[in-house]
Amino acid sequence: MIAIIARHECTRLLHSAQTWIMAALLTALFGFLFLKHLEGFLDVQTQLAAQDHPVGLTGYMSVRYLEPLALVFTLVAPLLAMRSFSDEFRNHTHALWQSSPVSSMALVAGKFIGVFLVLTLLVILATGMLVSMQVFVSMDSSLIASATLGLLLCTSACAACGLFFSSLTQHSLVAIIASLSLLMFSWMLGSGNFTAAPMQSLAGLSIANHLRGFFQGYVQTGDIAFFLLMTLLFLCLSVTRLDAMRQTGR
């Protein structure tokens, strides 16, 4: 059942002009950033080579090109997820799922997987540019793999967040504003230098703090767990919301 719903959601997104416009703009952005930072590396590579621990092309591009893309995917993931439920509510199509032998859990999981599959294609597009350099120079595959994992985990958590806010309202604009506000707040928690203890613990909830290691080649279980738990939390909240709709009637 989850596969059927995921396929439906994925097809719905791929049939939407909005998705293709977004994909085209992102491709242009990825291409621009990739070439800009590649040129930047060529300019400084002699200085980098003189350092005690010289940074290679992969290390440079991972931090300069891929790491900022995590912020781009934090914006894009809720944009793709925002219509998942809100459109169903607005167009009255949610009754089809509510009256069918489909559990709320299967519905949420199916919709999440559908959105995540489309986002995965975009992540592959972004990292694919770096991988394509393998044809010309030797690249650090493990660093690329770790950065890709970071991007996928961050995208998954942000998509789950967008899906949850989409389940709260029939207005997709409200859903996107709410999810972006929360996600941006989480990013900002990582940029402040907090000294007070409560604020330091809040910094533990920062997406940026948990992402940094992936782009430097350090894959920590704690960071993976953070993103998985964040994804799971928002998916569980979405299931709870859908079940509550049967109770409240709205």
Next chain:
Amino acid sequence: MSVTDPITDGLPHSLLEARDLGRRLSRDAAVSGISLTLNRGDVVGLLGLNGAGKSTTLRMLCGVLVPDEGDVTVNGFAMADNPLQARQHIGYLPDEPPLYNDMRVNEYLKLSGRIRGLRGHKLNERQQTVTEQCLLQDVESKLIGTLSKGFRQRVGLAQAMIHQPALLLLDEPSNGLDPQQLDSMRNLIMDMGRSATVILSTHLLAEAQAICNRVVIIHAGKLVADRPATGADLELIFHGATT
């Protein structure tokens, strides 16, 4: 009226049992104390004025809305304990058909069948059957968003019956249809009544009299009459029950 033998079928005689259903929407009681038993082969008209609680009752019967009080059993499955099994036996057409405007009719019917557990040959066969029953052959490859109100209602009906449910719940199926479309919708519902138990909400007395063999009247959220549709002046009964 029963068209199947419960002993030979090994199935419960009553297809749907609702006991003391009550539901509050906002602060007011939308419906209260609704008890209803539907047997196999019944075609029941749910009558009532606007806002009487017909749609709320239907939404509770099909599991879309959880009742505050009472319980619903469909084909032996309690909606509260086995919601998925109970909903497997139900086809539901809400007052606003749940249609995806950007899907083609055949794609939509395939999706509706798949989420009800139909696969492969059986799915194709059922899609073909409901397309013919609902006279959708000419529009099956058209986008739903481009269809007229009458065709949209038919597509909604086709999705409700694609998995051959034992119980069909139709919320004002003839709402907004022109006289010709109304006539063909009635014929379609009467056809369906031969193979499934149907409960349809309407405020058109003539429609209930033409299609149904039993009428249930709801007024101010309460069930005020439950009687055969024929052999009585329905208009008189309706006015008596709702004033």
